[in-house]
Amino acid sequence: METCRLLLVDNNNAFVRIAMRFLQSQPDLGRVASAESAARGLSLASQLRPEVVVLDLHLQQASGLDLIPSLRRRLPEVKVIVLTLWSSEPYRQAALAAGADDFVSKDRLHTDLLPAIRRLLRPTAPVIG
Numbered sequence: 001m002e003t004c005r006l007l008l009v010d011n012n013n014a015f016v017r018i019a020m021r022f023l024q025s026q027p028d029l030g031r032v033a034s035a036e037s038a039a040r041g042l043s044l045a046s047q048l049r050p051e052v053v054v055l056d057l058h059l060q061q062a063s064g065l066d067l068i069p070s071l072r073r074r075l076p077e078v079k080v081i082v083l084t085l086w087s088s089e090p091y092r093q094a095a096l097a098a099g100a101d102d103f104v105s106k107d108r109l110h111t112d113l114l115p116a117i118r119r120l121l122r123p124t125a126p127v128i129g
Contacts, residue, residue, distance in 0.1 A: 003030030
């Protein structure tokens with residue numbers, strides 16, 4: 001897989017440091033940037049045009065659920081993964097209904113996030129026959 005640009009939107013500084021260190025250690029992820037709020041995330045996404053935005057549901061001044069439709073309007077091709085501690089089924093359903101492509105619990109960062117990113121970026125094979 002070619003390298004991809006990724007934006008992490010989360011207001012928990014300690015978690016962002018851990019997640020950034022983990023994501024930046026991956027050779028197939030190119031530039032990894034972060035934003036601490038929904039407004040900054042939308043601004044950076046517009047500037048950087050990442051292939052993937054990974055965002056938390058709990059952000060400053062707005063919910064990640066509110067950010068997803070805005071991202072979709074500005075960057076319809078972007079893949080959105082919700083990465084949150086709020087991992088119950090109602091939150092998962094709400095995130096997917098808002099337009100998220102995938103949903104990963106923060107406690108599964110090291111096991112589930114990279115497969116989710118790679119699955120979303122993998123080109124689909126044409127159906128032959």
